[in-house]
Amino acid sequence: MDNLENLVKECGVELYDTEIANENGRAIYRVYITKNGGVSLDDCEKVSRLLSPIFDVTPPISGEYSLEVSSPGLERKLEKPKHFKSSIGELVKIKTAVLSVQGRLLDASDEAINLQTNDGKIQIDYVNIKKAKTYLEW
Structure with a gap:
């Protein structure tokens, strides 16, 4: 992942996350990128052109797959502390083993997040x- 992070930076964007999906029996290796001001189609093409020949030699997953490069979108998964930190101020939905809550993300440390909900402020540790994910109110 560190090598991938450095490669993506060469294209002027940040690595947000990767995922392996299976759609219609096809394996897809997705690379999500971000940058201030938003990700353009050119950014995605640049990263794809850089990664394709590297992945031809050292595939990221075994077997046949398709490479997709995109932005994580307006409503996106939050998994790592850096995802939460980059989403401070946004509306989020959180599920733990005992509760489902939504609210505005007030801050994020390396261990926990703080949310402002309709019922007040709460802190949730990442381990729970x-x-x-972020969400938009329409």
């Missing part, structure tokens, strides 16, 4: 988070 089962699922988290």
